[in-house]
Amino acid sequence: MNTRRDFIQKSLAGSAALCFSRFPDLGGVSRGGKIEILLQEPQATISPNIYGHFTEHLGGVIYDGIWVSPESRVSNIGGIRRELVEHLKKIKAPVIRYPGGCFADSYDWRDGVGPAANRPRRTNFWAGEENDKSTASHKYDPNAFGTDEFMRFCQLAGAQPYLAANVRSLPAAEFYRWVEYCNSPQGSTTLAENRGKAGSLAPYNVQYWGVGNESWGCGGNFTAQEYATEFRRYTAWVPGYQQQLKFIASGPNGDDLTWTRGFFEEILRKGEGQLRSIFGFGLHHYAWNTSFGHTTDWNKGKGDALQFDIAGWYEILREGQRLELMIESHWKTIGEFDPERRVKLVVDEWGPWYRPGSEATPGDILEQMPTLRDAIFSGMTLDILNRHADKVAMGNCAQLINCLNSLYLAHEDKFVITPVGHVFDLYSAHQGAQNIRTVFSAPEVQYDRDGKPATFAPLNGSASLRGKDLHLTVVNMSTEYGIDIQVQLRGASAASASSRVLSALDLHAHNTFDHRDAVVPYSPNVTISAGQPSFTFPPASVTALSVRLT
Numbered sequence: 025m026n027t028r029r030d031f032i033q034k035s036l037a038g039s040a041a042l043c044f045s046r047f048p049d050l051g052g053v054s055r056g057g058k059i060e061i062l063l064q065e066p067q068a069t070i071s072p073n074i075y076g077h078f079t080e081h082l083g084g085v086i087y088d089g090i091w092v093s094p095e096s097r098v099s100n101i102g103g104i105r106r107e108l109v110e111h112l113k114k115i116k117a118p119v120i121r122y123p124g125g126c127f128a129d130s131y132d133w134r135d136g137v138g139p140a141a142n143r144p145r146r147t148n149f150w151a152g153e154e155n156d157k158s159t160a161s162h163k164y165d166p167n168a169f170g171t172d173e174f175m176r177f178c179q180l181a182g183a184q185p186y187l188a189a190n191v192r193s194l195p196a197a198e199f200y201r202w203v204e205y206c207n208s209p210q211g212s213t214t215l216a217e218n219r220g221k222a223g224s225l226a227p228y229n230v231q232y233w234g235v236g237n238e239s240w241g242c243g244g245n246f247t248a249q250e251y252a253t254e255f256r257r258y259t260a261w262v263p264g265y266q267q268q269l270k271f272i273a274s275g276p277n278g279d280d281l282t283w284t285r286g287f288f289e290e291i292l293r294k295g296e297g298q299l300r301s302i303f304g305f306g307l308h309h310y311a312w313n314t315s316f317g318h319t320t321d322w323n324k325g326k327g328d329a330l331q332f333d334i335a336g337w338y339e340i341l342r343e344g345q346r347l348e349l350m351i352e353s354h355w356k357t358i359g360e361f362d363p364e365r366r367v368k369l370v371v372d373e374w375g376p377w378y379r380p381g382s383e384a385t386p387g388d389i390l391e392q393m394p395t396l397r398d399a400i401f402s403g404m405t406l407d408i409l410n411r412h413a414d415k416v417a418m419g420n421c422a423q424l425i426n427c428l429n430s431l432y433l434a435h436e437d438k439f440v441i442t443p444v445g446h447v448f449d450l451y452s453a454h455q456g457a458q459n460i461r462t463v464f465s466a467p468e469v470q471y472d473r474d475g476k477p478a479t480f481a482p483l484n485g486s487a488s489l490r491g492k493d494l495h496l497t498v499v500n501m502s503t504e505y506g507i508d509i510q511v512q513l514r515g516a517s518a519a520s521a522s523s524r525v526l527s528a529l530d531l532h533a534h535n536t537f538d539h540r541d542a543v544v545p546y547s548p549n550v551t552i553s554a555g556q557p558s559f560t561f562p563p564a565s566v567t568a569l570s571v572r573l574t
């Protein structure tokens with residue numbers, strides 16, 4: 025068996041950019057793994073929107089994260105953080121959800137439009153969670169960032185906007201007017217004129233509209249039946265202007281299938297035609313409980329973002345994997361009501377959620393420090409969404425910056441790409457490509473789970489094809505073993521191949537404002553023999569292989 029050092033040196037051969045001294049010790053290599061890419065079995069096209077984002081007026085997401093103000097010494101474009109925009113363009117950010125989350129159902133869009141000096145300061149939905157270190161704008165929202173600023177942010181990033189409407193505390197007429205403000209043509213309505221005064225004569229043409237958020241809880245405490253009635257009312261005869269509006273219904277609390285069933289039963293009470301008004305059904309999945317089943321208490325069940333052992337590593341990944349079952353079970357249930365499959369799933373919040381304490385900027389509530397473990401979690405989740413591209417129309421990682429599973433952390437003029445941000449870069453080639461059925465297997469990992477022996481299947485991933493370019497992403501979740509594999513391309517052979525790998529020796533490795541490069545991609549060689557690529561997937565790694573087929 026190789027030493028840990030031998031292993032990483034072999035993996036890194038050809039990567040001049042890395043300093044080997046970062047990898048003092050390595051585990052062994054397992055040879056029993058298999059990746060079989062069935063090129064004759066193309067599945068659905070992977071919607072680029074699966075790679076979407078989520079931004080809420082919550083803690084440091086908007087103020088400090090995105091919005092620094094036009095007068096700031098931080099490099100900005102009309103108040104929007106320039107460095108963030110540049111990175112979003114690089115990863116081809118397709119869609120951004122805003123303004124919440126729970127915040128959405130307390131938000132009055134009218135507060136965030138018009139001359140900046142006239143905008144009111146309002147108590148933020150999350151004010152009760154803020155602490156004495158929190159910035160004032162996080163508690164009392166100055167509304168400096170509103171609809172026009174968000175649209176500008178999306179335009180700069182090259183992303184589509186996805187707005188979440190307030191169903192709990194605004195009447196339906198205000199929803200219609202928000203649509204009118206965004207989409208009515210130049211010269212048509214007073215609201216279009218107001219939009220023009222704010223700098224955009226052209227309509228924003230917003231297609232994606234969420235109708236409430238978590239309507240079983242912070243979005244109004246509705247029953248599924250009550251919410252379905254509201255959904256029908258809010259979406260009935262909304263003028264779309266030149267757009268086919270795509271409404272997204274609020275889904276269940278976790279994997280609660282009774283909500284899903286109750287919602288569709290009630291929707292269909294007014295006939296099958298009602299299904300035409302539902303583009304997507306929301307699913308939220310946060311992995312948070314690492315108590316090994318000892319508690320279901322929201323606060324006590326959470327673990328630490330930075331302090332965890334091997335069992336804690338696997339536990340959060342296990343919790344994350346439940347998303348696949350959620351997708352399958354909700355899809356099956358929706359199919360009972362919608363056999364023609366008009367309604368797709370929109371996984372508009374996902375990620376791990378740890379207890380407070382690892383914030384890069386003290387006082388930023390719900391901010392946590394993403395580590396290598398969260399990079400693996402994120403690769404694993406994006407692979408799940410890719411594999412279910414026939415069912416999933418959109419995914420939105422929660423949340424983009426200064427929050428839970430953030431791609432970026434920023435404070436004043438400091439900015440860093442987290443390991444999660446690098447994963448989105450490694451995976452961006454999947455956007456719009458065709459998902460290809462791929463079989464993954466590897467010997468199971470054995471470990472001690474809270475005093476009991478447990479096993480974990482360490483290898484998974486997804487593959488997609490665009491012309492002759494095959495993109496294979498693989499997570500090796502084993503903390504100990506690299507997995508040596510000759511990838512089997514069924515029905516094709518490789519002309520060339522390259523890799524990008526994200527890993528680190530320390531499972532807790534993370535990037536900070538002062539040490540920005542603890543977890544960054546590197547590019548080991550891929551060997552090809554008899555047209556089949558071979559690669560050793562390092563322990564605790566996310567890999568993207570780009571293969572050019574002959």
Ligand code: AHR
Pocket residue numbers: 080124125126127237238373422423428
């Ligand atoms: O992402 C943080 C919060 O988690 C969102 O506001 C809410 O929708 C969910 O409960």
